[in-house]
Amino acid sequence: MNERPVRTAPALAALRDRRSHSKVTDEAPNHAELAELLSVMSSIADHSGLRPWRIIELRGDARLRFGEGLAAAAGEKREKYRSKATRAPLVLAIVVSPRLNHKVPVWEQEAVASGVAHALGLLLHEAGWGVIWRTGPLTRSEPVHAAHELGANEYLLGWLYVGGIPDRDRKHKPRSPLDPARHLSAL
Template structure:
């Protein structure tokens, strides 16, 4: 096994979600370096049918505004969703931006955007940042779409919440063992 293979395997084994993070976050330049590495994501025809929206500070309130409106509005709802939107100092909205293609169906383009989200969360974790993927039943509603200023043909997959890893969360997290025979098989 090569060192690179061992490093990649170890990175995947050690990745975990961090539901609470500190107020530290990668800079825009650090983030850009990680995003540039995503050129290697599996992407049939190289369509790059995705984009990211970097939300920091008050910009995170767009999430709250959209979710509160989708959930029926009201001051109490806005307060609830503002608290949720501000659980991390950096929130990355993962957007599917379908491209016209006679070879690549939209579901495959969405899979590429999902791959981008997963690889980016792995890269962020390896760079020492806490990350969690968040979605919900309101993610693809019209108010959330408007709040993120998405084009008519775009849609939201979810958000990566990013921040520093609290000291208490720096230890290895036990994993539920994966029964390989249940997920890996043959045709015979």
């Protein structure tokens, strides 16, 4: 059997170098930059090409409505949750918009939306932006659903918080590679 060597490719480098940035600066990609990154999402594996997802772009005061939804869902800890929405200048809500289809179950459509979120995070990182994917116990609460004006059949997977990378985070130690023996098997 002729084995091919593993080549270093941009996608490999993007995955190797990606890291979450919980603190970001006030800079963020503009709408046109974001639209360009989203335009390539047609390459995400998507059984029957349903595109069962959408992204809601939250900037400025739009983040405050998101924060109010979190606060309403949180009850007693309102202030703590209200401020979570403004931790980054750009918050991208990842929405699953399932399509009724007898061939493609909802869990598979959710996997497509997850793939879009992960790929978008990688592309944003590769473009020089700090990104972290956030979720939490309130993600699928009714007040948060209403704050995002989601359709009756839609639900959130979480949010990508996006901003500039602080200088202190620009030089980071690479992660240790994963041990493939723990996660790869053959039959």
